[in-house]
Amino acid sequence: MSQITYLEAALQAIREEMRTNPRVFVMGEDIQSGVFGDFGFNEFGGARVRNTPISEAAFVGAGIGAALTGMRPVVDLQCSTFLYSAMDQVANQAAKIRYMFGGQSNIPLVIRAAVFYGVSAAAHHSDRPWGLFAQVPGLTIIVPTTPHDAKGLIKSAIRGGNPVLCLEELSLRRQYGEVPDHDYTVPIGSAEVKCAGTDLTIVAVASAVHTSLAAAHMLTDDGISAEVIDIRTVVPMDRQTICKSVAKTGRLIVVDPAPGTCSVASEVSATVAEASFVRLRGPIIRLTAPDVPVPFSRDLECLMYPTADKIVAAGRRLCRQRIAATG
Amino acid sequence: MTDEAPDRISKLGLHPHELCEILRRMLRIRIFEERVYEMIQTGEISGGHLAIGQEATIVGACMALRGGDYMTGNHRSHGHPIGKGAPLAPLMAELLGKTSGVCRGKGGTMHLAAFSHGSLGESGIVGSLMPIAVGAALSARLRGTDQVCLCFFGDGAANCGPFHESVNLAAIWKLPVIFLCENNGYAMFTSQAQTTPIADIANRAAAYNIPGTVVDGQDVLAVHSIVSDAVARARSGGGPTLVEAKTYRYSEHSDSAGERIPPYRPAAEMVYWRARDPIVIFSRWLRDMLNFTEDQVSAIQAETRAEVEEAVAFAIRSPVPDPNELLTDLFV
Numbered sequence: 001m002s003q004i005t006y007l008e009a010a011l012q013a014i015r016e017e018m019r020t021n022p023r024v025f026v027m028g029e030d031i032q033s034g035v036f037g038d039f040g041f042n043e044f045g046g047a048r049v050r051n052t053p054i055s056e057a058a059f060v061g062a063g064i065g066a067a068l069t070g071m072r073p074v075v076d077l078q079c080s081t082f083l084y085s086a087m088d089q090v091a092n093q094a095a096k097i098r099y100m101f102g103g104q105s106n107i108p109l110v111i112r113a114a115v116f117y118g119v120s121a122a123a124h125h126s127d128r129p130w131g132l133f134a135q136v137p138g139l140t141i142i143v144p145t146t147p148h149d150a151k152g153l154i155k156s157a158i159r160g161g162n163p164v165l166c167l168e169e170l171s172l173r174r175q176y177g178e179v180p181d182h183d184y185t186v187p188i189g190s191a192e193v194k195c196a197g198t199d200l201t202i203v204a205v206a207s208a209v210h211t212s213l214a215a216a217h218m219l220t221d222d223g224i225s226a227e228v229i230d231i232r233t234v235v236p237m238d239r240q241t242i243c244k245s246v247a248k249t250g251r252l253i254v255v256d257p258a259p260g261t262c263s264v265a266s267e268v269s270a271t272v273a274e275a276s277f278v279r280l281r282g283p284i285i286r287l288t289a290p291d292v293p294v295p296f297s298r299d300l301e302c303l304m305y306p307t308a309d310k311i312v313a314a315g316r317r318l319c320r321q322r323i324a325a326t327g
Numbered sequence: 328m329t330d331e332a333p334d335r336i337s338k339l340g341l342h343p344h345e346l347c348e349i350l351r352r353m354l355r356i357r358i359f360e361e362r363v364y365e366m367i368q369t370g371e372i373s374g375g376h377l378a379i380g381q382e383a384t385i386v387g388a389c390m391a392l393r394g395g396d397y398m399t400g401n402h403r404s405h406g407h408p409i410g411k412g413a414p415l416a417p418l419m420a421e422l423l424g425k426t427s428g429v430c431r432g433k434g435g436t437m438h439l440a441a442f443s444h445g446s447l448g449e450s451g452i453v454g455s456l457m458p459i460a461v462g463a464a465l466s467a468r469l470r471g472t473d474q475v476c477l478c479f480f481g482d483g484a485a486n487c488g489p490f491h492e493s494v495n496l497a498a499i500w501k502l503p504v505i506f507l508c509e510n511n512g513y514a515m516f517t518s519q520a521q522t523t524p525i526a527d528i529a530n531r532a533a534a535y536n537i538p539g540t541v542v543d544g545q546d547v548l549a550v551h552s553i554v555s556d557a558v559a560r561a562r563s564g565g566g567p568t569l570v571e572a573k574t575y576r577y578s579e580h581s582d583s584a585g586e587r588i589p590p591y592r593p594a595a596e597m598v599y600w601r602a603r604d605p606i607v608i609f610s611r612w613l614r615d616m617l618n619f620t621e622d623q624v625s626a627i628q629a630e631t632r633a634e635v636e637e638a639v640a641f642a643i644r645s646p647v648p649d650p651n652e653l654l655t656d657l658f659v
Contacts, residue, residue: 025469047469053499058458058492065462065476068447069397071469073462088455088489101440101448102431103656138657161659 002181007173009147010112010166011039013154014074016183018044021072024158027052027059028076035078036114036173056086060111064094064163067109072158077113080167081127094163095138106161110154115169115206117257117294120301126294128258130167130205130234134267140164140188141234145209147177149232152186160188169206191238193245197227200315201245201252203268205231208255208306215311224319234264242268243276250281251318257305260288285314336616339548340555343617347627349390349547350613353382353606354631356406359415360578362635363405363422367582371643372422374583375436377576378406381509383605384572385410387550388477388507391558397445397463397476399456402437403509403576404449407479413441415638420645427645431652447476453514454480454487457506461493464502464561475503475561477554483514485528494569498535503561505554508571509544515580516591529571537567544572545605548612575600 004012018024018041026041027050034040041049052059056077063073077083083090090111098107117126133139140162144150150168157164194209195216204212209230216226227245231237246252252272256265265286272284287306295301341349360379366372378385381403389398389410400407408418413429421428422436429441440448447463450456460478467474484490485508497504508528512519525531532539538560542553550572557568577600579588613619 023470050500053492053495055492055496057489058461058496061455061458061489061493062462062465062496065399065447065459065464066466066469067462068442068459069463069466071466088452089458092452093450093455093459097448098659099657100430100434100438101442102429102433104430104440104442105447106659140658 001178003176006147006150009151009179013151017158024072026074060086060089063109067107068105072108074110080113080115091136095136107163108161109163110157112166115167120298122296123293131258131263143167147179156185156188189233189236191241192230194228197225199224200226201249203229204255215308218312219315239271246272246276247279253285253314255287255306259291282318352386356382356409358635376403376581377578380577381574383547384509384544384574387547388554391554399447399460400449400479404439408441408446411444411446413444416641419638420642423642425645426648432648454484454489457489457493461497464504473562477505479507482510482519494535497567498537501566504567505557506569511576532569539569541571544574545603547609
């Protein structure tokens with residue numbers, strides 16, 4: 001085991017795949033110098049580490065074209081909102097081509113984008129678009145929350161055959177964690193139970209997983225045992241793990257730092273309401289951001305996101321209802 | 328055959344059988360599209376953007392490629408895979424939404440693709456496949472092959488962002504792309520003069536420091552010659568070329584049953600272009616230069632007509648997709 005940062009784990013995944021498979025290459029703005037610090041790609045040379053102009057549509061599309069013809073590109077978008085400049089290539093082309101052309105070719109394309117928020121970066125750099133892109137059938141969406149999962153999920157994405165959108169939260173990229181020294185992958189499409197509990201299920205995405213773990217710890221003071229699930233893969237979503245947990249606990253809080261309307265939180269809630277309604281002992285609670293762009297002022301922005309205190313309050317509310325119901 | 332004919336033909340670098348193939352492919356597109364038009368009128372096909380009038384540009388360019396080279400197209404999509412040599416029956420079946428279609432009935436008229444023939448797809452979004460063509464060329468370069476990619480686009484696409492981004496990217500990386508503008512003068516129902524401040528889109532090549540050439544898009548041999556030069560340049564590492572073929576579509580932007588479009592093209596203009604029919608021009612050349620007889624041309628026409636009818640019969644008798652096809656082919 002090694003203690004490394006999330007970003008280093010993600011980069012290790014790419015470098016290791018590049019060493020073993022000459023079809024893997026990277027491209028993006030400032031990829032050679034590394035906008036978040038040295039990316040360590042020097043050993044591969046300029047042909048496989050390609051600095052691009054600020055032409056998101058062109059280099060995302062070039063990634064699609066390369067993937068259709070035998071390469072395994074890893075395209076770096078720097079910031080998730082830059083995806084919108086390549087929206088046609090992502091939503092109309094990468095996502096649809098395999099289906100639309102009757103499966104004539106796979107598209108082993110990985111698109112990585114950092115997700116900034118909570119850092120006073122203001123509206124144009126602060127979106128959390130996992131729910132937005134989940135509305136596009138054909139995209140696989142991974143949102144790793146630990147160095148271990150970042151490395152394992154990115155390796156799975158590079159080795160697969162589908163277009164994968166990998167959304168990496170900036171605040172998590174700096175966090176350290178244990179990563180095995182041997183080659184391993186984390187399967188796409190599997191959520192992880194981060195801590196087991198019996199009274200309450202908390203399903204979370206991105207750094208809300210860490211907020212939820214803190215909240216679960218706080219709830220033990222109230223004698224409430226919370227189970228925390230990290231979604232890890234938004235598409236395809238591991239509905240089974242979520243429903244199994246709710247079948248046990250009977251209570252669900254979904255924590256998603258993105259705007260609530262038609263969000264991942266909504267999808268998780270609807271899944272449980274449809275599949276496990278009779279198991280529920282109280283209403284599902286969604287803790288999300290309000291439906292507004294992210295303001296610049298830290299004093300305003302900090303009001304937006306679910307906090308451990310908000311999760312704890314929701315957990316207490318749900319479990320009080322249990323006590324009232326059972327008398 | 329005239330005295331100077333052997334010399335002119337040898338300069339073309341085309342064998343007589345290749346010249347016959349050029350005529351055959353142009354006729355395939357023409358007759359296929361005429362048949363599609365009939366089937367749109369009867370309601371058997373819901374609609375389509377026909378390539379009638381633009382055959383010389385498509386075939387001249389495609390015949391400059393090798394089988395293993397790549398090609399991308401656009402919404403005026405039927406001609407490109409035919410020009411690239413894809414068989415007609417799965418293309419026609421696709422237009423009828425049948426499971427034997429080249430895309431298993433999931434792509435349809437604007438999204439034909441025949442990967443087995445290097446056709447990486449057509450697109451309903453103007454300009455959208457230009458970045459993908461650049462990526463295919465990048466892939467060829469990284470894999471160490473000498474494949475090139477022919478990227479068809481229209482005059483309308485020349486005003487899209489992806490046009491500029493793609494030509495720039497291919498230019499800085501010296502990628503083997505031939506950007507082939509089929510300039511038919513109209514972006515849907517709006518003339519080029521209303522949307523574009525220059526007469527020749529090829530002039531935009533200068534902005535990206537690559538060669539740009541205008542060619543008569545109704546002269547299949549002229550297109551073939553210019554594109555062959557661009558292909559040779561691309562293959563040898565010289566980078567992309569922008570070729571603009573001036574051409575014309577005879578039909579409406581799209582042919583859908585019941586469509587009523589107010590006139591937007593001058594009648595004299597249509598007369599002018601119809602008098603420069605690419606198939607008539609090339610047939611005449613074959614007669615003058617190769618001593619082709621009317622019977623030889625008619626024979627190729629008859630064979631092609633039979634080939635199209637076989638494709639139609641195949642498409643009609645093919646089954647519709649099984650309901651479980653709805654959910655297949657999305658993911659590996």
